[in-house]
Structures are given as structure tokens and as C-alpha cells.
Amino acid sequence: MVIRRRSKPAPAVAPERGEPALSLQRIVSAAVELLDAEALGGLTMRRLAERLGAGTMSLYWHVDSKETVLDLALDSVLDYAGPPESQDWRNDVVHLLEDWRAAMLRHPWSAALLPRRALGPNMLGRLELLSRTLSRAGVPPADLNVAIWTLWNHVMGATITRGSFGLSDREMAAAQQRLSQLGERYPTIERSQLLLDSDWDGTFRRGLDFLLNGLTRNR
Amino acid sequence: MVIRRRSKPAPAVAPERGEPALSLQRIVSAAVELLDAEALGGLTMRRLAERLGAGTMSLYWHVDSKETVLDLALDSVLDYAGPPESQDWRNDVVHLLEDWRAAMLRHPWSAALLPRRALGPNMLGRLELLSRTLSRAGVPPADLNVAIWTLWNHVMGATITRGSFGLSDREMAAAQQRLSQLGERYPTIERSQLLLDSDWDGTFRRGLDFLLNGLTRNR
DNA sequence: CGATAGTCTCGTACGGTGTACGCCTCATCG
DNA sequence: CGATGAGGCGTACACCGTACGAGACTATCG
Numbered sequence: 001m002v003i004r005r006r007s008k009p010a011p012a013v014a015p016e017r018g019e020p021a022l023s024l025q026r027i028v029s030a031a032v033e034l035l036d037a038e039a040l041g042g043l044t045m046r047r048l049a050e051r052l053g054a055g056t057m058s059l060y061w062h063v064d065s066k067e068t069v070l071d072l073a074l075d076s077v078l079d080y081a082g083p084p085e086s087q088d089w090r091n092d093v094v095h096l097l098e099d100w101r102a103a104m105l106r107h108p109w110s111a112a113l114l115p116r117r118a119l120g121p122n123m124l125g126r127l128e129l130l131s132r133t134l135s136r137a138g139v140p141p142a143d144l145n146v147a148i149w150t151l152w153n154h155v156m157g158a159t160i161t162r163g164s165f166g167l168s169d170r171e172m173a174a175a176q177q178r179l180s181q182l183g184e185r186y187p188t189i190e191r192s193q194l195l196l197d198s199d200w201d202g203t204f205r206r207g208l209d210f211l212l213n214g215l216t217r218n219r
Numbered sequence: 220m221v222i223r224r225r226s227k228p229a230p231a232v233a234p235e236r237g238e239p240a241l242s243l244q245r246i247v248s249a250a251v252e253l254l255d256a257e258a259l260g261g262l263t264m265r266r267l268a269e270r271l272g273a274g275t276m277s278l279y280w281h282v283d284s285k286e287t288v289l290d291l292a293l294d295s296v297l298d299y300a301g302p303p304e305s306q307d308w309r310n311d312v313v314h315l316l317e318d319w320r321a322a323m324l325r326h327p328w329s330a331a332l333l334p335r336r337a338l339g340p341n342m343l344g345r346l347e348l349l350s351r352t353l354s355r356a357g358v359p360p361a362d363l364n365v366a367i368w369t370l371w372n373h374v375m376g377a378t379i380t381r382g383s384f385g386l387s388d389r390e391m392a393a394a395q396q397r398l399s400q401l402g403e404r405y406p407t408i409e410r411s412q413l414l415l416d417s418d419w420d421g422t423f424r425r426g427l428d429f430l431l432n433g434l435t436r437n438r
Numbered sequence: 439c440g441a442t443a444g445t446c447t448c449g450t451a452c453g454g455t456g457t458a459c460g461c462c463t464c465a466t467c468g
Numbered sequence: 469c470g471a472t473g474a475g476g477c478g479t480a481c482a483c484c485g486t487a488c489g490a491g492a493c494t495a496t497c498g
Contacts, residue, residue, distance in 0.1 A: 212434025
């Protein structure tokens with residue numbers, strides 16, 4: 001009887017012609033695809049390798065650990081080529097932050113990865129750009145860090161909220177239903193249809209306006 | 220040779236006299252203790268059971284899955300007996316939100332659990348209270364949801380940021396060091412010592428003021 | 439040419455995880 | 469007494485991340 005090598009399954013994502021079969025870039029982008037398709041729980045080193053047509057342990061030549069893969073995946077989703085610096089700094093800030101939020105909402109798993117300290121180059125690039133723009137707008141250096149973090153907080157909070165609650169209409173309707181059944185315990189938020197009638201994009205935009213007003217008015 | 224039952228180890232957390240050995244309450248509070256002591260990765264169904272002096276699978280009589288345990292642990296950390304309604308609604312709001320943030324910072328693992336839709340009774344209670352207070356402050360019903368979510372976003376964002384970046388001085392110094400070595404790529408945030416010189420509590424408070432000003436000024 | 443030293447791939451194995459399943463004990467009730 | 473059901477738990481399974489070391493292939497040097 002002939003023992004034949006188990007044939008390797010064809011990779012779901014073929015390497016570009018002439019490119020190395022495995023590389024950090026290919027690993028990261030395959031990870032993003034897998035996360036997009038199957039959410040956080042779907043990313044497994046084994047499945048990631050399979051998708052690349054490689055052995056599981058081969059990944060570890062390019063990558064320290066699964067944690068690294070996640071950090072890189074998160075950062076890779078945040079690349080940004082902002083608009084050229086315009087005269088209207090406020091427009092620039094709004095654009096930067098709305099794009100930021102949109103990028104994360106495009107990849108719903110990214111919100112869950114936020115609560116880890118991971119400052120990749122793209123994240124830092126965005127912070128740097130935000131910082132420069134605010135400086136240009138006249139925010140004095142002493143207030144700069146406050147301004148940056150406040151805006152960052154707004155983006156992160158809104159992203160997580162939207163990602164957690166804004167997903168499925170069916171689910172939200174069910175939640176609101178449950179809320180109604182709880183009856184008299186939560187009358188106010190039940191009356192305002194907090195879970196159903198929320199305009200997430202508008203809320204983000206209005207909160208942003210309030211913050212920008214406050215941050216720039218008092219010099 | 221006598222085969223004797225392996226003696227069960229004494230529980231780290233003894234049941235109250237006359238209370239059932241295992242109960243949802245005891246499970247949840249043991250989970251919180253374990254999370255406090257060993258962070259998210261330290262919570263294991265096996266270790267949780269061991270801590271309670273019970274068999275692992277016994278937990279599943281009271282609880283559907285580990286997910287449930289986490290949801291309950293998160294919510295249990297958020298109970299709140301607010302101050303009696305005072306005349307100063309703004310004070311009430313600030314107190315509620317600062318306590319909210321403080322409660323989560325007291326249990327650093329809680330931030331990582333946020334990005335899951337889990338509206339436990341305590342969470343809902345806080346939302347309800349916030350909603351009532353804002354109503355009392357004169358926020359019209361049409362703006363209520365925007366106001367609630369904006370403030371919620373601020374709390375969540377600030378909590379996650381603080382929990383991620385405000386932890387270890389040593390770590391932050393290292394990060395800022397790395398940032399300096401990256402040299403010319405991020406000059407602005409390097410100059411402002413974004414990672415080191417940040418006043419997290421002050422930032423939270425100031426951002427909150429801006430939001431409250433904006434949310435209540437224009438009716 | 440052969441030897442040597444990287445660079446990269448990967449099979450095996452280990453200790454851990456969450457939990458499905460079924461058996462056990464025990465209090466209660468008829 | 470037997471039946472019932474609540475509650476506890478041991479075993480087993482599939483799956484996870486990854487340590488380890490053996491190989492393949494290439495480049496470099498004597």
C-alpha cells in the first residue's frame with residue numbers, strides 16, 4: 001500500500017504571482033477577511049493557516065502569537081489618507097473622526113479589540129493628524145491632550161455603542177419588547193423607545209459638535 | 220487497597236450559614252472576585268467551581284454558559300443607589316456618571332466586556348435614572364435619546380481609554396519612549412507627551428461639561 | 439565541489455478550554 | 469414504600485494556542 005502525502009487543500013486566498021507564499025501582510029489581510037466573515041470567535045490560528053494553504057505552525061515564523069495577529073488586524077483596518085489640509089480645520093476634524101468611526105463599523109469585531117493597549121502606526125498616525133489639526137485650529141498646547149482624548153473617547157464610545165446595539169433590528173425589537181414586559185421598572189426609557197428610535201449617526205455628529213464647540217471656544 | 224474518594228478541597232469562599240452551597244448569587248460574586256484578582260483570562264469555569272468548592276459541571280445547573288456568567292458579573296458591578304433627587308440636576312448627572320466610570324475602573328476587566336450587548340437590570344436602572352434626571356432638567360423628549368447616548372458614549376469611551384492606557388506608569392513610559400524613537404513620524408503627539416501627561420479624570424470631567432452645556436443650552 | 443548557516447515550513451504533542459451527557463444523591467410527597 | 473424532581477458532579481470530546489524540533493531550500497564561503 002502506498003502512503004501518500006495528504007494533499008494540501010488549495011488556499012482560499014492565493015498568493016500574488018511571484019509573491020512569497022506566506023508573509024506578514026498576507027497573514028494580516030487573511031485574518032481581517034476571516035474576522036469580517038466569521039467574527040471574533042471565528043479567527044483561529046488553524047483556520048487562518050488553512051485559509052492561506054499553510055501549516056498552522058508556519059504562521060509563527062512571521063508572528064509572535066495570536067495576540068499579535070489581532071493587534072495587526074485592528075491597526076490595518078485604520079489606515080487613513082486624510083483629505084489635504086484645507087482652510088476649514090473643523091471640517092477636517094469631523095471628516096477624520098467620522099471616517100474613523102466608519103472604518104471600525106465596517107469591521108464590527110474591531111470594537112471588541114479596542115480595550116487593549118495597542119497603538120499601531122495607523123492609530124498613531126490618526127492621533128498625530130488630529131493633534132496637528134487641532135493645533136492649527138488654535139487649541140493651545142496645554143489643552144491639546146484633553147482635546148485629543150475627549151474626541152477619541154467620543155469616537156470609541158460611539159463605535160462600541162453602535163456596534164453593540166445598532167446591529168440587528170430584530171434583536172433590538174426583542175430587547176425593547178423585553179423592556180416593556182419589565183413594565184413599570186423602566187418607564188422613561190421605555191417611553192422614549194431608547195433602543196429603537198435612536199439615530200446613531202446623528203447622535204455621533206451632534207455630540208461631536210458640542211465637544212468641538214466647547215473645546216475651541218474657551219481658547 | 221482501599222480506594223477512597225478524593226477529598227474535596229475546602230472552598231475559598233464558604234457559603235453563608237444556612238445558605239445553599241451553590242446559587243446564582245454566590246457564583247456571580249465569586250466570579251467577580253476571581254476577575255478582580257486575576258483579570259479576564261483568569262476566569263475559568265473550572266477555577267470558578269474550585270473556588271466555590273464545587274464540581275465544574277455543577278455550575279451549569281444555575282447558569283447557561285460562561286457568557287452568562289460574564290454578563291451577570293458585568294451587571295453586578297454596576298449597581299447604584301443614587302443620591303436622593305436634589306434640586307441640582309446637573310450635580311446629579313455628574314455624580315451618576317462619575318460613579319459609573321469609577322465603578323468600572325474599580326474592576327478593570329469590565330471595560331473589555333462592554334462591547335457585547337448586555338443590558339442587565341443595573342445597566343438599565345442607570346439609564347432610566349439618567350433619563351429621568353435629564354427630563355427633569357428640561358431636555359425635551361425629542362432630544363432625550365441623543366442626550367442619553369452621547370453621555371453614555373462619553374462614559375464608555377473614557378472608561379475604556381483610561382483602562383487601556385492609564386494602567387502602568389512603567390508601560391506608558393516605555394510606550395512614550397518607543398514613540399520618541401519613532402522620531403520624526405509623530406512629532407506633535409510626541410511633543411505633547413500624549414501618553415504621559417494626560418489627566419484622565421480632568422479630561423473626563425471637562426468633556427462632560429462641554430456635553431452638558433451643549434445638550435441643555437439649545438433647549 | 440562540500441560545508442555551513444540562515445530562512446522558512448510544518449507535524450506532533452501538551453496542557454488547557456467550554457460544555458454535552460448521563461449517573462448519582464437526597465428531600466419531598468403521595 | 470415508590471416516584472419525582474432538584475441539584476451535584478465525573479467523564480469525555482472537540483477544539484484551542486503554541487513549544488519543540490525536524491526537515492527543505494537557498495545563499496555564502498572555503
